[in-house]
Amino acid sequence: MVIKVISVIAYLVLAPIVGCILAGLDRKVSAKMQRRVGPPILQPYYDVRKLFEKEKMAPTRYQDFYIIAYLVFLIGAGAIFFAGGDLLLVIFTETIGAAFLVIAAYSSNSPYAEVGAERELLQMMAYEPMMLLTAVGFYMFHGSFTVDDLVKPDTMAFLPMIGLFIGFIYILTIKFRKSPFDLSMSHHAHQELVRGVTTEFVGRTMGWIEVSHWYENIFLLGFIFLFFCNGTVWGCVIGALVCIAAYFLEVFIDNSFARMKWQFAFKSAWIVAIVLGMVNIFILQLVF
Amino acid sequence: MGVFTIGKVLVDSLFKKTACRMYPVVPREWEERTRGAVGIDIDGCVLCGMCQRACPTNAITVDRKAATWSIERMNCIQCRGCVDSCPPKCLIMEQKYTEPNVEKVIDTFDIPQKKKAPKKDAEGKAPAADAAGGDGPLTCDEETCVYCGLCAKACPADALEVTRKPEKVWKVDEEACVKCGVCIDKCPKDSLSFGGAAAPAEKAEKAPAEEAKEEAPAEKAEAAAAPAAEAGLACAVDDCVFCGACAEACPVDAIKVEDGSWEVDKDTCIECSACVDQCPANCLTMNVGGEGAAPAEEAPAEEAKDEAPAEDKKEAPAEAMMEKAPRVHRFAEMDTELKERIDGFLGEVKENLVKDHGMSEEEASKRVEAALVASRVKRFPYLMGRGAKSMADEIKD
Amino acid sequence: MGKKTIIPFGPQHPVLPEPIHLDLVVEDETVVEAIPSIGYIHRGLEKLVEKKDYNQMVYVVERICGICSFGHGWGACLAIEGAMNVEIPERAEYLRTILHELGRIHSHLLWLGLMADGFGFESLFNHCWRVRETVLDLFEKNTGGRVVFSICKVGGMRQDISDENLKEMVEVLNGIKKEIKSLTDVFINDTSVKNRMVGVGVLTKEEAEELCAVGPTVRGSGVAQDLRLTDTHGVYGKLGFEPIVEEAGDCMARTKVRIREVFQSIELIEKAVSMIPEGPVAVNVKGNVEDGAEYMVRLEQPRGEAFYYARGAGSKFLKRMRVRTPTNMNIPALVKTLQGCDLADVPILVLTIDPCISCTER
Incomplete structure (x- = not known):
């Protein structure tokens, strides 16, 4: 019990810090790949600090409520995950959080935010199947949906679930909002929807969204970590290394692709989910 | 396959140095021609104001009375118009850009007043007292002027009109004249000067003309007395490349250059030295001083000719001026x-x-x-x- | 049936390089209609003929646009030189041609970067602009300025460019050819790029001709229209120039036209440098343009055909200096291609005509 409380508190406190550094590294490595110098590694922190100092100018005052709800649900999902709760509950909580983000975007009545919100909904529909299939795959392999049980198995789930792993990395591109699937909200705002979903958020609200990204990133990397848990220390070490490698692979993918349209994102995510995910689950069913 | 086509470029870039120039934190190595800011050599400036006229943004102000040259740095578009149009070539284009500032920067330079050293002619005799200095309008000593037109070609303000045929005419447009003095420098016969006091045009023209007339017979007599050296234009044919630049520059078409031969018609030659300036092989020399008796004999005849029109001028100033303006x-x-x-x-x-x-x-x-x-x-x-x-x-x- | 929304696009938009305003009538992310409006950057530069004499007017015309800067300066000088019946020395013609082609390389590299940015490919964008920096350095070395050159004047060039500098220019350009090739291969071969550009914004040959599009926009649709063929400006006739034409008419075709034009320009510069004669680079031009003397000249800017018209007034001021730029003619083609496209394609289509609204609106 104490461990759970400690891990939740550790998540709540450390996740933004680690997430911030990871985001900074993302920008620095991207810059190096483009032969630029790039911002200092703590730049995301400076950005959020600046955002919190800005004047609040919201088109509607309900926005804040929705964004706080989004943040709460997202942090809640992460907390449940690190407290060892049910994986499906985690996924659904996270989905509600994302739904609140979409509603917040709709509430601002701006055309850019509306189109961004539509795209965000399509994105959600694109990645949900794969997430759920991953959870199902864990259940098939380890026999439980609870994260507590999933971190203490005997064998590493990586190789038997390799199809699901690759599929998960694929949709991670969508979740991390990286090219080719940064449809609804690009970090660089160089897209047709200005800032997409987050167009109408300013100041503190925008700051909260940035912070929520950090939480989300850490929680998603936690998912990858689950693939490598086998109860031993070196399993954890490999897990951590693969998490970081996966993150930088996403950065590399971000820099190597143009942005695709939502039709392609949707279709390809479902095809990957079906081909890799379902086949893998089938194999898991037959073999294990 | 079509994916990660840029992958090689990205991976290579990870290990290369950054392509960013960290300017202005790291100072830059400027190119020679970079147009950064305008600088002025105040000793060379003659306050003629050509730069002010050329500037498209009116960034330069030349105050003749206060003897200052000032430039509004923030208006300057670094176009080099002033640098190109400066007659004494005292403006240069520096390479460093003007520093950013929160206020508009105006740089003012005090131009030291200077008297031009009077030019000496071939015998080493100093010319008349009020030549080359002075404040008045530009005047031409019609006695010594050979109507070569070098002043008109050199004039940056297009204020001079010089013709030889059908009649010898030397006209200055005083409105356009910026008193830069380039014509005075270029004149091979030192005929030009900035008059005496600020007198009306006709009087000023006559005064130095009269004085010069008095001087001229004296000069020419001396010239006749001088030893008759290799007179007039001479070409060191061994060095000559027969390019024809001298023939093109000659305003009276006195030089003929054909394959392998160079000759000058010394009677036509007015000894203006325009050819000497143009020769790329530096093989031409002009020995001013006249060829024995001939110029001296011509001089009195020319004097007589000059007197007649001068008298006409005195009688009908208004009409004559009307014709000339x-x-x-x-x-x-x-x-x-x-x-x-x-x-x-x-x-x-x-x-x-x-x-x-x-x-x-x-x-x-x-x-x-x-x-x-x-x-x-x-x-x-x-x-x-x-x-x-x-x-x-x-x-x- | 979906709901129709009107999405305002521009004039300030992060993906747009130029301040054009489009009202997009969108139905479920498909653009039904696009209504353009311009006028956000009109500075009234043509009215400055009343205040600036004809020499200073060249500076003004040069600064109409930063990318097409040399072409504007050249066109203004040609128009005034024509009105004054001045013939400039041959070396000046060669130098002008060389610098104009260098300007074309710069413009197309810049455009390639913007195009990559338009479909979210930032790394390609930054790499293209990094190569463009080399070209800007060449400009600075030879003319003194990176964007605006101020090297054309009425009567020729203000400064000569030495033969060593010209040879170095050719060496540098040949040196970056490989890099440009590796980047342009991405444009042509990458799947994600092809997904965004192939089949998007198709402009058929008939439509292109009817809408009077110019430049690479029309050359990508199969029409071999390039003013450099007419040899009215520069020395293209002596360099043996052939226009580059693609048949497909979609965004990818226009991109390919511009990519091949970059390589063609490098070759043209090399040829011109090998053929450039010695001699003066300017004639001394004095006096004013006669009252009523007028001259019109057409130039091939990187974006297409541009007109320059000058008319004298008898004094040192001109009576009229009119510039008609290529983007003006390409906007109707843009509006036509926007009908029926996806919302995600809008920036790609806007960029594919290479808009230069600051030229259009002076």
């Missing part, structure tokens, strides 16, 4: 309707002078003529638009 020439070519309008306008101006400023009719007409002649006619159409009254106000003194 280029702007009035153009009026004469205009159609009659316009001429009538102008005459009517001038009549109104005269009337205004008489009524409002209490001048006599005679004086009023003189003033109007003088104004016309003094080439304030450039503003004529503009003033016509503003009305006779204001033109009268303008020319009443």
Whole structure:
């Protein structure tokens, strides 16, 4: 019990810090790949600090409520995950959080935010199947949906679930909002929807969204970590290394692709989910 | 396959140095031609104001009275127009850009006043006292002038008109003249100077002319006495490359250059030295000093010729001036309707002078003529638009 | 049936390089209609003929646009030189041609970067602009300025460019050819790029001709229209120039036209440098443009055909200096291609005509 409380508190406190550094590294490595110098590694922190100092100018005052709800649900999902709760509950909580983000975007009545919100909904529909299939795959392999049980198995789930792993990395591109699937909200705002979903958020609200990204990133990397848990220390070490490698692979993918349209994102995510995910689950069913 | 096509570039870039120049934190190595900011060598500046005229943004202000040259750094667009148009070439384009600032920066330089050293001619004799210095309008000593036209070619303001055929004419447009002195430097015969006091054009022209006339016989006599060396233009044919640049530069077409041969017609040659300047092989030399008796004999004849037109000038100044002033020439070519309008306008101006400023009719007409002649006619159409009254106000003194 | 929304696009938009305003009538992310409006950057530069004499007017015309800067300066000088019946020395013609082609390389590299940015490919964008920096350095070395050159004047060039500098220019350009190739291969071969550009914004040959599109926009649709063929400006006739034409008419075709034009320009510069004669680079021009003397000249800017018209007034001021720029003619083609496209394609289509609204609106 104490461990759970400690891990939740550790998540709540450390996740933004680690997430911030990871985001900074993302920008620095991207810059190096483009032969630029790039911002200092703590730049995301400076950005959020600046955002919190800005004047609040919201088109509607309900926005804040929705964004706080989004943040709460997202942090809640992460907390449940690190407290060892049910994986499906985690996924659904996270989905509600994302739904609140979409509603917040709709509430601002701006055309850019509306189109961004539509795209965000399509994105959600694109990645949900794969997430759920991953959870199902864990259940098939380890026999439980609870994260507590999933971190203490005997064998590493990586190789038997390799199809699901690759599929998960694929949709991670969508979740991390990286090219080719940064449809609804690009970090660089160089897209047709200005800032997409987050167009109408300013100041503190925008700051909260940035912070929520950090939480989300850490929680998603936690998912990858689950693939490598086998109860031993070196399993954890490999897990951590693969998490970081996966993150930088996403950065590399971000820099190597143009942005695709939502039709392609949707279709390809479902095809990957079906081909890799379902086949893998089938194999898991037959073999294990 | 079509994915990760840029992958190689990205991976290579990870291990290369950044392509960013960390300017201005790291100072930059400028190129030679970079147009950064305008600098001035204040010793060379003659306050002619050509840079002010050339500047498209009116960033430069030249104050002749206060002897300052100032530039508004933030207005300057670094176009090099001033640098290219500066006659004494005292402006340079520096490479470093103006530093950013929160206020507009105006740099003012005090130009030291200087007297130009009087030029000496071939015998080492100093010319007349009021040559090359002075404040008056540009005048040409018609005795020594050979109408070579080098001054007109060099003039950056296009203020000089020099022709040899059908008659020898040397005209200066005083409105356009910026007193930069490039013509004075270029004149091979030292005929040009900035007059005496600020006198009206006709008087100034005569005064140095008379003085020069007195000097000229003395000079030429001395010249005749001097030993007759290899006189006039000579070409070191061994060095000559037969390019023909001298023939092209010659204003009187005295030089003929054909494959392997170079010759000059010394009678036609006016010894202006334009060819010497142009020769790329530096094989031409001009020995000024005349060829024995011939120039000396010509001189009195020329003097006699010069006297006659001068006397004519004295008799009919207004008409002669009217003929010479280029702007009035153009009026004469205009159609009659316009001429009538102008005459009517001038009549109104005269009337205004008489009524409002209490001048006599005679004086009023003189003033109007003088104004016309003094080439304030450039503003004529503009003033016509503003009305006779204001033109009268303008020319009443 | 979906709901129709009107999405305002521009004039300030992060993906747009130029301040054009489009009202997009969108139905479920498909653009039904696009209504353009311009006028956000009109500075009234043509009115400055009243205040700046004809020499200073060249500076003004040069600064109409930063990318097409040399072409504007050249066109203004040609128009005034024509009105004054001035013939400039041959070396000046060669130098002008060389610098204009260098300007074309710069413009197309810049455009390639913007195009990559338009479909979210930032790394390609930054790499293209990094290569463009080399070209800007060449400009600075030879003319003194990176963007605005101020090297054309009425009567020729203000400064000569030495033969060593010209040879170095050719060496540098040949040196970056490989890099440009590796980047342009991405444009042509990458799947994600092809997904965004192939089949998007198709402009058929008939439509292109009817809408009077110019430049690479029309050359990508199969029409071989390039003013450099007419040899009215520069020395293209002596360099043996052939226009580059693609048949497909979609965004990818226009991109390919511009990519091949970059390589063609490098070759043209090399040829011109090998053929450039010695001699003066300017004639001394004095006096004014005669009253009523007028001259019109057409130039091939990187974006298409541009007109320059000058008319004298008898004094040192011109009476009229009119510039008609290529983007003006390409906007109707843009509007036509926007009908029926996806919302995600809008920036790609806007960029594919290479808009230069600051030229259009002076």
